[in-house]
Amino acid sequence: MSALVSxxxxxxxxxxxRDNFVDALQGASLEVEDGEMAAIMGPSGSGKxxxxxxxxxxxxxxxxxxxxxGRRVDALGRQELTRLRRKEVGFxxxxxxxxxSLTAIENVALxxxxxxxxxxxxxxxxxxxxxxxxxxxxxxxxxxxxxxGQQQRVAIARALVNRPKVIFGDEPTGNLDSASAADxxxxxxxxxxxxxxTFVLVTHDPEVAGTCDRAIHMLxxxxxxxxxxxxxxxxxxxEAG
Amino acid sequence: MQILRNVFRRKLRVLLTxxxxxxxxxxxxxxxxxxxxxxxxxxxxxxxYSGKVTVAAASSASVFSTQPLSISxxxxxxxxxxxAEVSAGIGTLLSTDASTSFGMPAMIEGSDMxxxxxxxxxxxxxxxxxxxxxxxxxxxxxxxxxxKLSAKVGRFVTIRGEQFKVVGILDKTLTAPDSSVWMTLPDxxxxxxxxxxxxxxxxxxxxxxxxxxxxxxTTGTAPEALAKAINLAVPGVKATGPSAFxxxxxxxTRILNAxxxxxxxxxxxxxxxxxxxxxxxxxxxxxxxxxxxxxxGASDGQIVRQFLAEAAVIGFxxxxxxxxxxxxxxxxxxxxxxxxxxxxxxxxxRLAIGAVVFAVVLGLVSGLYPSxxxxxxxxxxxxxxx
Numbered sequence: 344m345s346a347l348v349s350x351x352x353x354x355x356x357x358x359x360x361r362d363n364f365v366d367a368l369q370g371a372s373l374e375v376e377d378g379e380m381a382a383i384m385g386p387s388g389s390g391k392x393x394x395x396x397x398x399x400x401x402x403x404x405x406x407x408x409x410x411x412x413g414r415r416v417d418a419l420g421r422q423e424l425t426r427l428r429r430k431e432v433g434f435x436x437x438x439x440x441x442x443x444s445l446t447a448i449e450n451v452a453l454x455x456x457x458x459x460x461x462x463x464x465x466x467x468x469x470x471x472x473x474x475x476x477x478x479x480x481x482x483x484x485x486x487x488x489x490x491x492g493q494q495q496r497v498a499i500a501r502a503l504v505n506r507p508k509v510i511f512g513d514e515p516t517g518n519l520d521s522a523s524a525a526d527x528x529x530x531x532x533x534x535x536x537x538x539x540x541t542f543v544l545v546t547h548d549p550e551v552a553g554t555c556d557r558a559i560h561m562l563x564x565x566x567x568x569x570x571x572x573x574x575x576x577x578x579x580x581x582e583a584g
Numbered sequence: 585m586q587i588l589r590n591v592f593r594r595k596l597r598v599l600l601t602x603x604x605x606x607x608x609x610x611x612x613x614x615x616x617x618x619x620x621x622x623x624x625x626x627x628x629x630x631x632x633y634s635g636k637v638t639v640a641a642a643s644s645a646s647v648f649s650t651q652p653l654s655i656s657x658x659x660x661x662x663x664x665x666x667x668a669e670v671s672a673g674i675g676t677l678l679s680t681d682a683s684t685s686f687g688m689p690a691m692i693e694g695s696d697m698x699x700x701x702x703x704x705x706x707x708x709x710x711x712x713x714x715x716x717x718x719x720x721x722x723x724x725x726x727x728x729x730x731x732k733l734s735a736k737v738g739r740f741v742t743i744r745g746e747q748f749k750v751v752g753i754l755d756k757t758l759t760a761p762d763s764s765v766w767m768t769l770p771d772x773x774x775x776x777x778x779x780x781x782x783x784x785x786x787x788x789x790x791x792x793x794x795x796x797x798x799x800x801x802t803t804g805t806a807p808e809a810l811a812k813a814i815n816l817a818v819p820g821v822k823a824t825g826p827s828a829f830x831x832x833x834x835x836x837t838r839i840l841n842a843x844x845x846x847x848x849x850x851x852x853x854x855x856x857x858x859x860x861x862x863x864x865x866x867x868x869x870x871x872x873x874x875x876x877x878x879x880x881g882a883s884d885g886q887i888v889r890q891f892l893a894e895a896a897v898i899g900f901x902x903x904x905x906x907x908x909x910x911x912x913x914x915x916x917x918x919x920x921x922x923x924x925x926x927x928x929x930x931x932x933x934r935l936a937i938g939a940v941v942f943a944v945v946l947g948l949v950s951g952l953y954p955s956x957x958x959x960x961x962x963x964x965x966x967x968x969x970x
Contacts (some may be wrong), residue, residue, distance in 0.1 A: 369918045402964040421884065429881030432928055440876040440967070457881040501880060 346374040346410070347541050348509055350398055354409035355390075355564075366494040367393040369564035370407070373400065375509075380535045382552040392513050398543065399434055399511040400427050412508055413471035414446040433502030433510040433540075437517035439494040441486040441501075448473060453499045458505045465504075472500040476530060492523030499530065509541040513553045514517040516548050540566040587763040591894050594866075602629075602902045608855035609906025609943050610913070613931060614847035616939065618915045621930040622837045626830075628759025633829040635704045636662040637799040637811045639670075642820045650676055652776075653821070661797055661819045666714070666805035667700030667814075672794040677742065678729075678765060690729060690763045692743065694772020702800040707761060712737035712752030715766055724752040724766040728927060735764075741765075742777050769794075799823070799963045821873060845912050847945045852946060855902065859950035863895050867958040875966025884959040892948055892956035899947020903940040 351444050355368040368390045375381045383391050385450060396402040398409055400416060409417040411431060419427065428434075439449045449467045455465035473479055476496040485495055495515060502510045515531070516524035528551050552558045560567050591598055639661055641651040655672050660672045660714035697717045707714075715724045723743065725735040728755055733741040740747045754761055766919060775792045778867070780788055801810045807825040814823035827920035874887060882890075921927050 347961055357953075396964050401967070402962075425641070425878075425881060425883045428879060434879050436967070439870070440879075442876065443585065444593055449586065453877070454880040457883075457886060505881070 346377075347412055348398055349373065349410045349545060350394065351375060351408040351410070353381055353397060353403045353409070354397045355393055355397065355402075356405055365562040367564055368397070368404070368407075371561065371564060371566050372407075373559050373566045375541060375543050377508075378539045378541055379557065380532065380533070380555045382546070382555040383543065383545045383561060384552055388563075390560040390564040391561050392429040395511050395513055395543065395545045399432055400424055401434070425539070429454075430505055431508050432514075433505070433507040433580045435495065435498045435502050435510065435512040435515050439491070439498050439513035439518070440499055441494055443486050446485055447478060447485045447489065447497045449501075450486075450497055451504050455504050456565070459460065468504050469500070472504045473497070475503070475534070476500045490523070491519050492526055495519065495523070495527050496530065499527070499534070503534065503538075503540070506538075508542065509543060512542065512544040512546075514545055514547065516546065516551055521550075525550060587890075587893050587897055590890075591897050593755070594869075597862060597865070598898065601858045602898055602905070604858035605852075605855040605899060605902025605946065606909065607942055608848070608852035608946075609903050609939050610910045611851040612845075613907055614911025614913055615844040615848040615962040616935045617929040617931045619841045620935050621928055622840060624758050624930060626833050626837050628757060629833045630830045632705050632728060632759050634826045635801070635807060636799065637807050637814065637823050637825055639797040639814060639818075639821050639823045640795065640797055642826040642954045643959065644822060650795050652780075652788070653796060654793050655792050656792075657818060657821055659800060661814055661821065661823075664810070664817045666802055667799055668802040669702055669800045671698040671798045671800075672696045672769060672796075672826075673798060674769065674776050674793060674795045675683075676776050676795070677716050677771070680744070684756045688733075689774050690756055691760070691765070692767065692772060692775060694769045694771045695766050696724070699798065699800045704953070705757075707757060708755045710754045711942050712750065714752055715768065717768055719751060720768050721749060722751045722767070723748040723771075724754060725750055726754050726764045727756040729765060737866075744778060746775070750951070753927050768794065777939070778930075797821075834899065836863045836882055847888075854948045855943075856946045859895060859898055859947055861955065862898070863891065863951045863954035864957075866894070867891065867954045870958075870963060871966045871969040875963045875969065878961070878963040880881070887959040888955045891958050892951050895947045895951020895955070896944050897947070899944040899950075902961045905945025906943065907936055907939050911936070 349372075351372050353368050353371045354366075357365045357367055359365065361455065365453065369395050371390060373383075373394075383392050393402070397404050397417075400409070400411075400419075404417055407417065408415060411427070416427060416476065441447075442453065443510055445453065448466060449479055450463075451469035452465040455468045456462065460468065470479070473482055476499055478493060478500065480497050481489060481493060486497070489497065499510075512531075516527055531544075532554050534540055542555075544555065546552055639653070641653040644651045656672055658672055661667065673696070674692075674694040676692050678692050698714070709724075710727070712724070715722065723741065723795055725733060725741065729735065733743075735741050735750045735753060737750050737753060742747055742748075748767065748771070756762055772790075773790050776795075777785060777788070777790055799814065800806055801812065810828060811823040811825040814821070877887060911931050914931050918927045918929050
């Protein structure tokens, strides 16, 4: 199969207390092709972010399968998972999640260093990727000295620096004004076209969905076939799936 | 450096933690330097008494005796086989108002100066020359007493109310001679008489007075065996070999060492607890950051190493500042103590290095639990942390 990312029948339950639990995913399945840019959409509580985290190997599942690049990854050990996070998968978050005490270039280089590259090599790689996202002139700025859009660009650079096969994004434009959001979406599209990196984005933003190749819809912990809904829910900043 | 930036993110908090370690190391350095000085005196004393047998009056309680011993016994001691030479001497306190001191009290040592060529403990002179038996009315002053007595070669000093001319000043030996004044036997005998109660003075023959004999063994004679032989052959005396001195010196310092290092250790442990607290808070506040680092590919080991490095840096900075302050305190205390001959502190290289190493290790050990806790966080759980 040419699908780069696929989830098969994924179940995930969060136990919050005695007799108090949430079934976030109830048999979710999807496939994303290599080189595709796909959006995952749905109302709050549909399980979008949970599914994204599981596909991106940040969280574990209760049952089901996750395949990345033709390899089954849901039952990997800690070391294998770490390797995956370094080399195959990139992640961007709604709240950017840059390390506040490090400059932009140091934040990006950090990912390269964790992947085993030496200090100088990592810095060079970071510099290169930062120029791709048009932030070369702000290399030495700390996150507090950058706007939201700029921070997210650093985060994209960080996700890109180890040339992953796929980048997962959890509401990447959630905390951005419309101008910056459009900017970010344009940038991701360009990267997708130029490098062939697959993008899987959870989003409420119709702009983002519109730019993607395909929109995957979820409801109540499952992926649904596209149903004609009269209104896509308005983007609510700060809301995770 | 990134580690420093991470460490000093919360400046006040980390400075207080470092301060906690600094105080612990300061205590360690000050207490330790006292212990080091004492150890040095012990080592010096051990060298001083090795190879000799000391004979004192039979009634003396310890090996350091100021009980009167009759010189008439000297020929008897000399006749014991294995004895190369015997020298008679008197030891008495330099000043009769005995002030307490940790180390050796200042002493007057009078000697007939026999057997000087057999003496293994060589002394050197920073000024002047050695005393001879002809130098009645003159003295040689030990290094630590120079300031107290205002001693200068060619000038006079006052000892027990009498004037003596200084002919020589000793180099520092780090043991007994530093706090001693040396004089001829007749002079010392006269001073000793002052200590004898008036009523009994008529009964004592001044020229016969001594407090100890130094017995030099012939080459090939073991001092311990010789001491035993003397005890058997000569009644009314007590001969002790070098090991008895070394035992006695070591015993009294052992307890002091334990107390000093014990106090220092306790204050360091308090410093260590401070590091644990700070690192735990730091990990807690950076839970989200840890989640991010793991999400971008940090292994558990890398997270542990990161936080351990920060803890070690805190330990190192605290250790170095504690060392500097401790060294300053010891130096000032010694300078002030010069006047009364009390230099109690010695910051040795091994103490300095040991203190900093200990502080770093303390930081590492204290940071271990928080670091391991940080590493075990699951990325997605950590990322949800507000």
